[in-house]
Amino acid sequence: MLPESPITRHARRAAEVCVDNKAADVVLLDLHGVTDMTDYFVIASGTSDTHVRGIAKQILAKLGATGMDAVAVEGLSPGQWVVIDYLDFVVHVFHPSLRSFYQLERLWGDAPALELTR
Template sequence: MQAHEVERIAKAAATAAEDKKATDIIVLNVQSLTTMSDFFVICSANSRPQVEAVSRAVRDKMSEFGVTCRGVEGLDEARWVLLDFGDVVVHVFQPEDREFYHIERLWGDADIYTLGESAN
């Protein structure tokens, strides 16, 4: 898949999260930092039901793009759910867990996108 297509898919995942009222949504371009993925989408959801709803909405949106979810971690507790779509990995956090793990800091050299923007 070409880079611009992967970016489009990452932003579609972010929009799906936003549609379910996820907050603090960012897209990290990690292409130059790791080989495991090209983009991380990170967002917060305020409760277990919202984490589940955001995760489901992202999976549904990716399915519309023909992108298969390769793995899901954390859905049982729904505090930090990781959705692996290969080139795009989506992290849905409850706020306390996002603050505790602060994975954005780990990828601090990545270009950061927000919805409707180009790289910062």
């Protein structure tokens, strides 16, 4: 098995931060060969607006501490759907009702989900 790329490790780390902060239904989608937009999506749900914001802030802090700074963050203040763009991977932290409505996993159904170790 080939070693993981730094981008894959950072995307996994973002997913692990979600799990560590009690996010629900954390998924890491491998978008290689599905789109040229980005390599990975991390998708997770919080239980409330406050929880969604908290998860997103922890991702920004933990990855920022390793030198990974997001190029864009959208939706942090409302806390319904926070999108954190790292170019090579994008993190989506949803309020459950919006995740159910937008169904990103279904939209990107051709993308395989990577196994998370946590």
